[in-house]
Amino acid sequence: MSEKMMQTIQVRRYGGPEELVLESIPCPRPGEGEVLVRLHAVGVLPIEWKVRQGLFGRVRPSTFPYIPGSAIAGVVEEMGPGVTGFSVGQAVFGRSNNGGYAEYTTAAVETLALKPEQISFAEAATISGGATVAWSALIENADLQPGQRVLIHAAAGGVGLFAVQFAHWQGAQVIATASAANAQFVSSLGADIVIDYTRTPFEELARNVDVVLDTMGGEIMTRSMRIVKRGGILITLLGQAPSQQEASYYGIRAIQNTPTFPFPSTHLLQDIAHLMATGQIRTTIARTFPLSEASQAHALSQIGHGRGRIVLQVAP
Template sequence: MKAIQYKDYGSSDVIEQVEVPKPSIQIENDVLIMVKAAGVNPIDIKTRMGIMKKTRPVQLPFIPGGEAAGVIAAIGSNVSKFKVGDAVIALTRKSAYTEYVTANENLVVLKPQSLSFEAAASIAVTIGTAQSVLFTEGKLEEGQKVLIQGGGGAVGGAMVQMAKAAGAYVIATASGKGVALAKSLGSDDVIDYKFQDVAAIINDVDLVADTAGGEAQVNLFRVLKPGGTLLSIATPPSQELARRYNVEARFVASNITSETLQNGIDLIDAGKFRPVVSKTFRLEEAASAQDFVTAGGVNGKVVLLVE
């Protein structure tokens, strides 16, 4: 079968298309999925570049890809939730850039009939991460004020929709086409960070969800109310600034499960969440897809189509 892999860490030049044996079920609670589409995430690029060697080492050669949508081709002897032929969304952790992949049934959910496979492949990581930041860690409640740094991106856009569905007052930062996108997803206010100083406009925020990191993160401390919380999925925030502003600030690694993913599926079924796919590439264009994500400014998710 076709697969995308790399044998060494490095730039996108290390990515190659190869023929590898079709996987078989080795664990009784796994399912085998015929992949129709796979999501492309920043973690795929960081892993390929070797940035994650210490925290998330991989065995080379490595087939990337942490999420997929497709059709179940076989099931393990202990699988009870699914049957062959079910259309599903899976958090695979690895090896989704291929024609077939295995996944534990506890990291798989049924694909909503309203979603195409390409849309379905865009949501597992975004919904799971948004759920982890806003609710598992951020404890966001109805009526609270939340600022989402990067509301036009894939994860940020998911956060906007899920926070709004929970009854929060949602403020997003974005730029370019992302401003209109964040508004269309339900943001009450959108700050164009290239032309406006968010800290000069916004204050008294309960929760800041930072998807961008970098120098812009420093400014986010100023918008929080005393006792507020800043959570980042990009870079660990300064503890010195947290003490200065009397807030809590920490880095969050998302804990994605089928339950957290199902919360997003329920919102889709209720018409309160829509996936946003920025651009699709063919499987053999995986290097170009990763370069597109690396370039930044992507509004929505990048997806690989497997034919």
């Protein structure tokens, strides 16, 4: 019997978006505890162009060729050994560690959940790496409480749009940064104050906050530490660890986001999907591209000024 083939995007060396090349390779087979997913949509996360550029090449070198992409949504095509709780033909979403820019991928069932009918595959592909990260940072690690003040940087982005909604839903006072073009959008998500970071230094309007969600790093992270009240917390999503010397000087905690594994768990994915299916939170898709245009999708993501998540639509 001839081997089943699939279209996929492969990266053979570090470089620009042109290194994302459409190729035909054998379809993977699901291992123990995994399913084979026929993909409909996959989210494009900033980490994927950072890895492609080789920004983590020293600390976490890539093995070539590799297939980028992890935030998946599709239909279960085949069950691996030992899998229970899922069946062939079910619509699922979540995280794959085996490359999502493809027609098929394998994924561990512990990082998958059933997709509610009310949300599309493209919408479901915005949850992993976006909503799941916002939840683990704000609700789990920062333990955000009703009435607290939170500053969320890059609130119009694929993480920020969920972070604003979770914080608002939790009853916190939400201060958010976005460019003027996204101010109305961020307000509509539940932000009480939107700071146009291109015109106003955030320190002018955000002071004595309980929690900062830092999605920018660098000097924005450093400046953000100064506006956290004593006893408060800054959580960064970036690779650069916050200075513990400065944190203790200000009397705050400053940490990198550390999710609990498996991440995202079926349970977390289900909870978020339920909030979306019942209209309590919503997602936004910045733009969709076909799989063959993954390089254009990366080029757009690298600009760093979007509204919502870019998605590759692999199948309708």
